[in-house]
Amino acid sequence: MALDAVDAGADLVGVVLIPSSPRCVSLSIAHAIREALRGSAESVALATARCDDAVLQAAGTFDTVQLHGDEAPEELGAVRARFHFSRVMKGFSATAASAARWDACNLTRLVLDAAQGGSGSAFDHAALAPARAKLRTPILLAGGLHAGNVAAAIKLLRPDGVDVSSGVESSKGVKDPALVRQFIRAVRGIP
Numbered sequence: 001m002a003l004d005a006v007d008a009g010a011d012l013v014g015v016v017l018i019p020s021s022p023r024c025v026s027l028s029i030a031h032a033i034r035e036a037l038r039g040s041a042e043s044v045a046l047a048t049a050r051c052d053d054a055v056l057q058a059a060g061t062f063d064t065v066q067l068h069g070d071e072a073p074e075e076l077g078a079v080r081a082r083f084h085f086s087r088v089m090k091g092f093s094a095t096a097a098s099a100a101r102w103d104a105c106n107l108t109r110l111v112l113d114a115a116q117g118g119s120g121s122a123f124d125h126a127a128l129a130p131a132r133a134k135l136r137t138p139i140l141l142a143g144g145l146h147a148g149n150v151a152a153a154i155k156l157l158r159p160d161g162v163d164v165s166s167g168v169e170s171s172k173g174v175k176d177p178a179l180v181r182q183f184i185r186a187v188r189g190i191p
Contacts, residue, residue: 002033004177006041009184012161013037014044014066017055021046022173023165027058034062044089049079056083064108066091073105091142091163094123096131103135110135111163114143122149125156132157147182151189162187 002013015030016023025033030045037043045059048069059065060083067076068091080088090102091111102110114123122144132139138160141153146167154162168183170176185191 001175001177001180003036003040005175005180005184006037008177008181009188010041010180012042012044012064012163014046014163014165015062016046017051017059018046018048018068019051019055027054030058031061046091049075059083060085063087064089066111068092068111068113073101076105089140094128094143096128099128099131099135099139103137107137109138109140109160111140111142112157112159113163122153125153129156145183147179147186150183150186154187 005013013033015025015033017027017030018024034043042064043062044064044066045062046066046068047055047059049067049071050069051059056079064087065085066089067079071079076088076090079085087108089109089111090105090107091113092098092102093114094112099110099112112128140161140163141157141159142163144167145153145162145164150162150164164183166172168175168179170179
């Protein structure tokens with residue numbers, strides 16, 4: 001499925017390593033996906049600062065690590081230093097205050113998400129629009145996006161990219177190549 005996403009036009013492909021997620025893959029599958037993506041798309045490992053050491057070490061072999069737990073900036077910094085992560089994104093429940101807090105942390109990208117990442121729920125994009133203009137860190141917009149709403153969300157918040165999971169699934173954790181293509185076409189404004 002990762003290469004199908006790249007063929008459809010994805011620039012980044014995420015691999016979930018968070019054990020509590022229905023989308024979590026084994027470390028051997030994660031490594032195979034990372035290798036398959038090499039040279040064709042940025043590989044992103046999704047983890048939390050509280051994942052076990054083996055998971056965090058594996059995450060560090062990806063192009064970018066996306067920490068998507070309830071870690072505080074100090075905890076994220078400690079894990080980043082301990083595992084020598086060079087490119088780190090932080091996913092969090094998007095509010096003006098949380099965006100400003102994480103914007104000050106010298107991250108590669110911010111992933112503005114709904115209150116519960118991976119739930120398919122959207123957040124109030126309009127409420128975040130005034131804060132968006134103040135952010136220095138590039139952002140990915142996530143949370144409840146699908147082919148039917150992503151163009152409007154992009155127009156409103158002008159993110160540097162978008163992140164989708166449940167919006168391209170035929171069932172929880174099962175990506176649908178046709179939905180991936182529809183989503184990417186909508187992102188790029190292709191009818």
